[in-house]
Amino acid sequence: xxxxxxxxxxxxxxxxxxxxxxxxxxxxxxxxxxxxxxxxxxxxxxxxxxxxxxxxxxxxxxxxxxxxxxxxxxxxxxxxxxxxxxxxxxxxxxxxxxxxxxxxxxxxxxxxxxxxxxxxxxxxxxxxxxxxxxxxxxxxxxxxxxxxxxxxxxxxxxxxxxxxxxxxxxxxxxxxxxxxxxxxxxxxxxxxxxxxxxxxxxxxxxxxxxxxxxxxxxxxxxxxxxxxxxxxxxxxxxxxxxxxxxxxxxxxxxxxxxxxxxxxxxxxxxxxxxxxxxxxxxxxxx
Amino acid sequence: xxxxxxxxxxxxxxxxxxxxxxxxxxxxxxxxxxxxxxxxxxxxxxxxxxxxxxxxxxxxxxxxxxxxxxxxxxxxxxxxxxxxxxxxxxxxxxxxxxxxxxxxxxxxxxxx
Numbered sequence: 001x002x003x004x005x006x007x008x009x010x011x012x013x014x015x016x017x018x019x020x021x022x023x024x025x026x027x028x029x030x031x032x033x034x035x036x037x038x039x040x041x042x043x044x045x046x047x048x049x050x051x052x053x054x055x056x057x058x059x060x061x062x063x064x065x066x067x068x069x070x071x072x073x074x075x076x077x078x079x080x081x082x083x084x085x086x087x088x089x090x091x092x093x094x095x096x097x098x099x100x101x102x103x104x105x106x107x108x109x110x111x112x113x114x115x116x117x118x119x120x121x122x123x124x125x126x127x128x129x130x131x132x133x134x135x136x137x138x139x140x141x142x143x144x145x146x147x148x149x150x151x152x153x154x155x156x157x158x159x160x161x162x163x164x165x166x167x168x169x170x171x172x173x174x175x176x177x178x179x180x181x182x183x184x185x186x187x188x189x190x191x192x193x194x195x196x197x198x199x200x201x202x203x204x205x206x207x208x209x210x211x212x213x214x215x216x217x218x219x220x221x222x223x224x225x226x227x228x229x230x231x232x233x234x235x236x237x238x239x240x241x242x243x244x245x246x247x248x249x250x251x252x253x254x255x256x257x258x259x260x261x262x263x264x265x266x267x268x269x270x271x272x273x274x275x276x277x278x279x280x281x282x283x284x285x286x
Numbered sequence: 287x288x289x290x291x292x293x294x295x296x297x298x299x300x301x302x303x304x305x306x307x308x309x310x311x312x313x314x315x316x317x318x319x320x321x322x323x324x325x326x327x328x329x330x331x332x333x334x335x336x337x338x339x340x341x342x343x344x345x346x347x348x349x350x351x352x353x354x355x356x357x358x359x360x361x362x363x364x365x366x367x368x369x370x371x372x373x374x375x376x377x378x379x380x381x382x383x384x385x386x387x388x389x390x391x392x393x394x395x396x397x398x
Contacts, residue, residue: 085369154297196354235360
């Protein structure tokens with residue numbers, strides 16, 4: 001049976017892609033952020049996932065306002081990145097796992113998540129930059145199932161709904177008969193706002209609350225409305241929906257084994273978290 | 287959604303309808319040919335997408351707050367800003383009426 005090993009949450013700011021291309025990982029501006037991935041590399045080398053299910057939000061590469069799905073699940077054998085218009089390097093493609101994708105799609109719809117199914121889907125920096133951060137040699141040892149959550153066009157799905165989506169994905173993975181080690185990834189955040197007179201808004205205290213509650217009490221975070229989230233975390237801080245979905249896919253008990261937080265990267269409070277799944281037996285033994 | 291958060295325009299159905307043409311033009315800038323066509327003849331390119339007067343004027347003035355007022359969404363507008371070599375710090379500085387260095391200093395201060 002497929003087994004979820006844990007989850008990784010990370011910021012996906014586009015300029016990280018440029019910093020990687022320019023080999024700026026050790027520059028004073030960038031190193032506090034990139035150093036936060038040393039543990040991630042160690043953990044991934046130890047845990048060796050076969051597949052990554054990635055919750056992310058498209059910023060206008062694949063989806064436009066003509067048709068904007070709230071939740072979209074990729075079902076392709078390969079996902080390409082393309083020119084996003086602002087000059088960051090185009091990433092190499094990622095391999096898909098159509099069999100797992102269709103299993104998730106079937107289970108999600110049976111579970112009343114009426115998602116959009118995508119046999120062709122471009123993936124933007126919100127998926128490719130986390131890949132590049134997790135596997136810095138830019139060779140992907142995992143297949144990927146991308147799940148895009150709308151953060152562009154309001155109304156957005158609530159934090160509570162995205163936590164439930166993640167829980168449904170988690171149950172679906174655990175019922176998948178293949179012997180796969182599955183990593184769950186949630187990208188984006190933390191607090192930031194790009195638009196309006198409030199541009200540059202960052203809320204360190206709220207970000208700390210988010211990271212503190214993510215592992216142990218995600219339902220506390222699920223109580224915030226999107227409106228209140230924008231107030232606390234900035235207009236683009238709502239990307240935390242991806243973190244909520246990632247958390248939902250994990251077990252009720254998880255251990256936070258790594259956290260890194262640094263302000264600013266570009267206009268954003270940058271954060272990286274690694275959560276490890278715990279079984280009930282492990283919890284009892286501990 | 288209630289539009290009551292200071293300095294913030296939530297991109298709701300009203301904004302999305304109002305801004306459709308402007309955002310459609312910005313979305314086209316994923317293509318290098320589209321970016322070149324815009325630079326070659328900005329007026330013709332804006333006409334092609336049917337920008338209204340308010341949107342055309344905001345683009346002409348490179349005024350991001352006015353573009354948002356006219357229905358622009360920042361994710362698409364960032365592609366337009368990229369044509370002029372402006373990143374999100376430049377755009378943030380413009381919207382908040384400070385220099386880029388001041389804007390960056392404000393971000394750094396938020397981390398302390």
